[in-house]
Amino acid sequence: MDGSIMPTRMLLDIEDLTVRFVTREATVHAVNGVNLQVQAGEVLCILGESGSGKSVTLRALMRLLPAGRTRIEGRITLDGQDVLSLDRKRLQAMRGGLVSMIFQEPMTALDPVYTVGAQIIETVRQHRGGSQRDARARALELFELVKIPSPERRLDAYPHELSGGLRQRAMIAMALSCAPKLLLADEPTTALDATVQIQVLILLRRLQREMGMGTIFVTHDLGVASEIADRIAVMYAGRIVEEGPVADILNNPKHPYTQGLMASTVHAQDRQADIAAIPGSPPDLRRLPAGCSFRPRCAAALAACRERVPTPVFPAANHMARCFRVAAEMGEGA
Amino acid sequence: MAHTLAVTTPTDLEPDVLPANVVRGYWQSVAYRLRHDPVTLFFGMVILLIILAAIFAPWIAPYDPYKESVIARLKPFGWRGHLIGTDELGRDLLTRIIYGGRISLFMGLAPVAVATVVGGALGILAGFGGRRVNTVIMRTMDVFYAFPSVLLAVAISGAMGGGIANGMIALSMVFTPALCRISETATAQVRNLDFIEAARASGAGTFTILRFHVLGNVLGPIFIYASSLVSVSILLASGLSFLGLGVKPPEPDWGLMLSTLRQSIYVNPWICAMPGAAIFITSICFNLVSDGIRAAMDVRM
Numbered sequence: 099m100d101g102s103i104m105p106t107r108m109l110l111d112i113e114d115l116t117v118r119f120v121t122r123e124a125t126v127h128a129v130n131g132v133n134l135q136v137q138a139g140e141v142l143c144i145l146g147e148s149g150s151g152k153s154v155t156l157r158a159l160m161r162l163l164p165a166g167r168t169r170i171e172g173r174i175t176l177d178g179q180d181v182l183s184l185d186r187k188r189l190q191a192m193r194g195g196l197v198s199m200i201f202q203e204p205m206t207a208l209d210p211v212y213t214v215g216a217q218i219i220e221t222v223r224q225h226r227g228g229s230q231r232d233a234r235a236r237a238l239e240l241f242e243l244v245k246i247p248s249p250e251r252r253l254d255a256y257p258h259e260l261s262g263g264l265r266q267r268a269m270i271a272m273a274l275s276c277a278p279k280l281l282l283a284d285e286p287t288t289a290l291d292a293t294v295q296i297q298v299l300i301l302l303r304r305l306q307r308e309m310g311m312g313t314i315f316v317t318h319d320l321g322v323a324s325e326i327a328d329r330i331a332v333m334y335a336g337r338i339v340e341e342g343p344v345a346d347i348l349n350n351p352k353h354p355y356t357q358g359l360m361a362s363t364v365h366a367q368d369r370q371a372d373i374a375a376i377p378g379s380p381p382d383l384r385r386l387p388a389g390c391s392f393r394p395r396c397a398a399a400l401a402a403c404r405e406r407v408p409t410p411v412f413p414a415a416n417h418m419a420r421c422f423r424v425a426a427e428m429g430e431g432a
Numbered sequence: 433m434a435h436t437l438a439v440t441t442p443t444d445l446e447p448d449v450l451p452a453n454v455v456r457g458y459w460q461s462v463a464y465r466l467r468h469d470p471v472t473l474f475f476g477m478v479i480l481l482i483i484l485a486a487i488f489a490p491w492i493a494p495y496d497p498y499k500e501s502v503i504a505r506l507k508p509f510g511w512r513g514h515l516i517g518t519d520e521l522g523r524d525l526l527t528r529i530i531y532g533g534r535i536s537l538f539m540g541l542a543p544v545a546v547a548t549v550v551g552g553a554l555g556i557l558a559g560f561g562g563r564r565v566n567t568v569i570m571r572t573m574d575v576f577y578a579f580p581s582v583l584l585a586v587a588i589s590g591a592m593g594g595g596i597a598n599g600m601i602a603l604s605m606v607f608t609p610a611l612c613r614i615s616e617t618a619t620a621q622v623r624n625l626d627f628i629e630a631a632r633a634s635g636a637g638t639f640t641i642l643r644f645h646v647l648g649n650v651l652g653p654i655f656i657y658a659s660s661l662v663s664v665s666i667l668l669a670s671g672l673s674f675l676g677l678g679v680k681p682p683e684p685d686w687g688l689m690l691s692t693l694r695q696s697i698y699v700n701p702w703i704c705a706m707p708g709a710a711i712f713i714t715s716i717c718f719n720l721v722s723d724g725i726r727a728a729m730d731v732r733m
Contacts, residue, residue, distance in 0.1 A: 162633055201629075201633075224634070224640065
């Protein structure tokens with residue numbers, strides 16, 4: 099990414115990541131050339147609608163995608179390790195140790211037949227060994243860290259006995275059990291009530307700061323993104339169409355898609371006015387149109403959009419957009 | 433755009449939903465429901481009595497199970513201290529039935545236990561392994577499935593010759609495919625759930641996932657199904673003995689006793705019915721208890 103200021107120490111560096119799902123009938127182009135960097139201690143929010151490739155990017159990063167049907171290209175460097183070429187043993191040490199993941203639906207991401215304590219203990223012992231008692235002490239510590247009330251008793255509770263918010267806290271405790279350097283959160287608040295959502299967000303933000311974790315937070319909720327992110331990357335049809343510091347993106351979105359997203363929130367309108375919506379629907383990832391994927395829905399499309407995928411331009415330092423219109427406007431301004 | 437963050441502390445909005453007495457384990461709640469199910473409890477006690485009687489047969493049984501008497505053949509209930517009479521060789525029937533429980537119960541439980549371990553393991557392997565592993569295991573099982581179970585048991589023990597050991601192997605082979613299928617289905621249901629991916633994401637290897645998550649979720653259905661097979665196994669074992677493929681005389685076994693006594697059915701029908709009654713009572717007890725356990729384990733709160 100020429101033009102951006104390269105910080106000295108990158109925790110995560112994704113270069114030109116491509117993920118395709120190959121089946122007999124069709125090839126799904128889920129991720130098409132994604133570049134992402136995350137520094138230690140930074141929160142990057144990936145914003146996008148369903149099917150834009152957010153979750154696939156996270157899963158590619160942890161190599162959780164089914165090996166047989168998935169083609170992954172590009173480079174993922176995490177803490178100096180080349181993730182895509184790790185052997186099984188190193189990979190298992192990486193997962194949960196160096197990087198861990200919080201899932202969207204804590205009810206199904208926790209095993210129903212074991213207590214949450216038993217599951218955390220299992221994870222701790224997986225990575226650190228040690229006795230049952232030490233692992234339990236660590237689990238208790240984690241429960242206190244994520245502010246679960248009466249933690250000692252909650253350790254022996256089954257997932258179905260906890261409320262949604264507590265379940266997600268238990269999930270977070272499990273993810274943090276081995277003090278990862280990078281935390282991946284796949285829509286961790288989507289399944290929660292609005293009030294609980296905010297609590298979990300505050301908790302995550304606090305823990306992230308205290309532990310100095312780099313974090314990738316995937317969401318489709320602009321409000322959530324604005325709360326937690328340092329930087330926002332907007333994803334559309336497997337590409338990052340705009341990326342920059344949170345204030346820049348929210349106050350001064352450049353890409354027509356980001357602008358459309360902002361306009362379609364319930365916030366700024368009149369009571370009577372209809373909510374602005376982006377016309378059309380996301381493209382079929384099996385048959386991506388040539389040129390800019392957003393062009394069919396874009397009100398500001400140019401002739402060039404039909405032919406080529408826009409190259410990144412930088413309307414401001416650290417603010418990237420992939421759009422010919424933005425490039426043209428910059429040209430006029432100069 | 434921005435939410436207002438007026439919430440003070442993260443936890444104070446979340447009610448403490450869990451009263452102290454609710455926290456209890458899955459197995460504890462299963463045990464709780466079993467304790468409050470009089471039918472299951474009663475028949476469980478009967479099974480316990482039958483098992484204890486079989487184990488302590490030498491101390492409980494009033495006579496020697498092998499002692500024959502020419503003058504005391506096929507005597508009715510209560511004849512000279514023989515509570516339920518004597519068999520065709522003048523041996524005390526009650527003693528024979530108590531001793532017979534040893535082999536019959538063993539033949540009921542052992543094949544099911546073997547099949548649970550073997551079939552369960554194969555099923556998990558088939559359910560979790562790739563498509564090729566699945567095909568090899570499940571199609572092999574289908575070959576066994578194609579035969580009616582009685583016929584298969586008769587064919588296998590017929591081919592290998594009679595005797596307790598061969599009978600047990602035959603019955604194990606009869607039950608393995610069914611248990612394999614149950615465990616394969618249960619595993620296939622579990623393998624794509626989120627917590628498997630979550631476990632993988634937290635660094636668990638395939639073996640750990642199998643041992644911890646898959647086994648934990650699959651054991652319940654397997655166990656329930658296996659417990660319902662015990663009574664079938666007792667019946668099949670009796671059937672094998674009846675056909676002369678299981679236990680050899682003079683060894684006491686319920687099926688074998690039924691077989692030899694049937695020739696005397698016109699002389700003293702009540703006596704002839706006794707081994708059958710033992711089989712009936714035992715298998716119905718196992719059936720009802722298995723039903724009760726299933727009901728107690730099924731409830732997901």
